[in-house]
Amino acid sequence: MRLFYHHPLVASARKVRLVLHEKRLAYDERVIEPWRESEELLGLTPAGELPVLVDEDQAVVSDHGAITEYLDEVYPDVPLIGRTPGERAEARRLAAWFDDKFYWEVTHQIAGEKLIRRVSANAAPDSRALRAGRENIQIHLQYLTWLKERRSWLAGDSLSIADLSAAANISLVDYSGDMPWEQYPEVKEWYVRVKSRPSFRPLLKDTIPGVPPAPVYTDLDF
Amino acid sequence: MRLFYHHPLVASARKVRLVLHEKRLAYDERVIEPWRESEELLGLTPAGELPVLVDEDQAVVSDHGAITEYLDEVYPDVPLIGRTPGERAEARRLAAWFDDKFYWEVTHQIAGEKLIRRVSANAAPDSRALRAGRENIQIHLQYLTWLKERRSWLAGDSLSIADLSAAANISLVDYSGDMPWEQYPEVKEWYVRVKSRPSFRPLLKDTIPGVPPAPVYTDLDF
Incomplete structure (x- = not known):
């Protein structure tokens, strides 16, 4: 199952949740407090910052911009970055x-x-x-x-x-x-x-x- | 002719210059001091910030990330954002x-x-x-x-x-x-x-x- 690391108070992670739901991509979630250093997060990405997506094929994608572009490339059915x-x-x-x-x-x-x-x-x-x-x-x-x-x-x-x-x-x-x-x-x-x-x-x-x-x-x- | 607004001291504009040259896209340049408000720049983009690209078809693209993605989409011959x-x-x-x-x-x-x-x-x-x-x-x-x-x-x-x-x-x-x-x-x-x-x-x-x-x-x- 797709796993999404986020926190409700992180604006860029809220954006990615909206992208995931608009594209109807199911995911399990893992809520991490962004004000504490997280070993789990640092194990996934050197920035150690939310949001992080672990996709179904276990691809780890971090940085909200990179995740958004990735989702629009891999799941283009509901395009969210325009056409031209x-x-x-x-x-x-x-x-x-x-x-x-x-x-x-x-x-x-x-x-x-x-x-x-x-x-x-x-x-x-x-x-x-x-x-x-x-x-x-x-x-x-x-x-x-x-x-x-x-x-x-x-x-x-x-x-x-x-x-x-x-x-x-x-x-x-x-x-x-x-x-x-x-x-x-x-x-x-x-x-x-x-x-x-x-x-x-x-x-x-x-x-x-x-x-x-x-x-x-x-x-x-x- | 393509026109690129930049300043040598703006890091994100330096990145875009490298992208333009790697893709061998010729351009005229307009150097703007980023520490002064520029009417010319504000006329092109509400942020009024460097860099700004006016492409050959007069398309105005601002924000260094958006310009980079745009250039890789429109001029894909020298791909700079990977393949998969x-x-x-x-x-x-x-x-x-x-x-x-x-x-x-x-x-x-x-x-x-x-x-x-x-x-x-x-x-x-x-x-x-x-x-x-x-x-x-x-x-x-x-x-x-x-x-x-x-x-x-x-x-x-x-x-x-x-x-x-x-x-x-x-x-x-x-x-x-x-x-x-x-x-x-x-x-x-x-x-x-x-x-x-x-x-x-x-x-x-x-x-x-x-x-x-x-x-x-x-x-x-x-």
Whole structure:
């Protein structure tokens, strides 16, 4: 059986879970706390970082970007990186935008402080980081609004890794209760569509001991 | 004509230049200082970040990872991401290792301080950052040695984006004169092979006004 190493608080691993579910690839899961060094993980990949996939043929694939590309190559039935080179470049550009830029400017500052810091160190969030995250998110949601006014999905006419990467990150900010939904109705409309997909259900069931999700997190009609 | 926006001090843009030259794709270049906001760049991509490629058909591709994948898809004659899904996953994993991990732990700390800070702000390097970079590089060079003992190129039997990403980053550290070559003969042997390729010649001609390269930088027999 395919085995996927992840943690509900790791945004890039959430993206890969969405990819796996969109492609209807069954897997066993192994949840590893990313703030502790894991011998098991280091035995699989020198970075020792989540996520890691051990595929059915025992191929070990690590790095969220490499796993995503691998899954789209080996299981192309539900293509998630677009069809033409131009579409694929756009999906990858936007996925990287959310995996890197949004992650460091927003997810890390908000969910990193309110969720990971609480669970890993039982510590209160750093208020400067939180403030920065809440400020930074505005420009990203304005950009998402701009994209949504022009396209049905973020990178074009069909769902892609751009949507999954964005939704994975936003879902963690939403879990914290920090999404300013009322100011961004277009983004909300898009997120409701992603959140209503069967692939999203496992993520909505995530609960972190000691840090319950904001009520809006599981609500499909918020 | 294909147009490539880059700067000699941007590691990920150096990687893409190597990809372009390995694939023998001619291009005009536009050098942009990455520490100033560029209207021209912002007109091409919302991130406003280097590198950006405007291909012959005027397709605009940004994000170094998306450009690399695009070039390998559209110009597959000289494949640089391996052939099997396993090889491709390994090349991508290692390219990401050098683009992200090595970059932030080493290149940014050493070349960012000694070259970019000097050129952009005429300021001296932060000695703590430099010390961190020189310490961090050891584990990376040990890992490179481990890889080299097992493979002819970093990701397997042929040159790939893993080698180009590693060499692009290392070339900036080498420009600063901070590569501890004598301690890592296997890494040196691999780097000499990459550095001797025709694709590397344009990089060896890079000179940054006010910050001459270390003598070893252009020497093929150091």
